[in-house]
Amino acid sequence: MGFDQYHEPPEELSQPVRTFARMIQSLIEEAEAIDWYEQRIHVEKDREAKKIMKQAQKEEFIHFAMDLEFLLRKKEDWRIVMKNVLFKPGDIVENGEKAEDKLEE
Numbered sequence: 001m002g003f004d005q006y007h008e009p010p011e012e013l014s015q016p017v018r019t020f021a022r023m024i025q026s027l028i029e030e031a032e033a034i035d036w037y038e039q040r041i042h043v044e045k046d047r048e049a050k051k052i053m054k055q056a057q058k059e060e061f062i063h064f065a066m067d068l069e070f071l072l073r074k075k076e077d078w079r080i081v082m083k084n085v086l087f088k089p090g091d092i093v094e095n096g097e098k099a100e101d102k103l104e105e
Contacts, residue, residue: 005021005022005024005025006018006021016074020071020074023067023070023071024071026063026067027064027067027068027071030060030063030064030067031064033057033060034057034060034061034064037053037054037056037057037060038057040053041053041054041057077103080099080102080103081096081099081100081102081103083099084098084099084102085099
């Protein structure tokens, strides 16, 4: 039984790589759900339905954050980049370039 998240034969992948693929897929699905709710909220006219959708979207944000945190704990380079880009004042692209420099140190 094949899975779309694998681009290589699953039996040749280690368990950590397979877990990583699952978590990446989960992150993607959470991001898609956040997007879908954003669009639905934008067009929904019923206040109660919109309120429910906003609550559901918040839960998707939490799931996205947990998935991302799991991945960051497993990938040191990712942590370095995130620490040097996220929540930093200034130009985002410049922060990204500085983060790249940190990886090369």
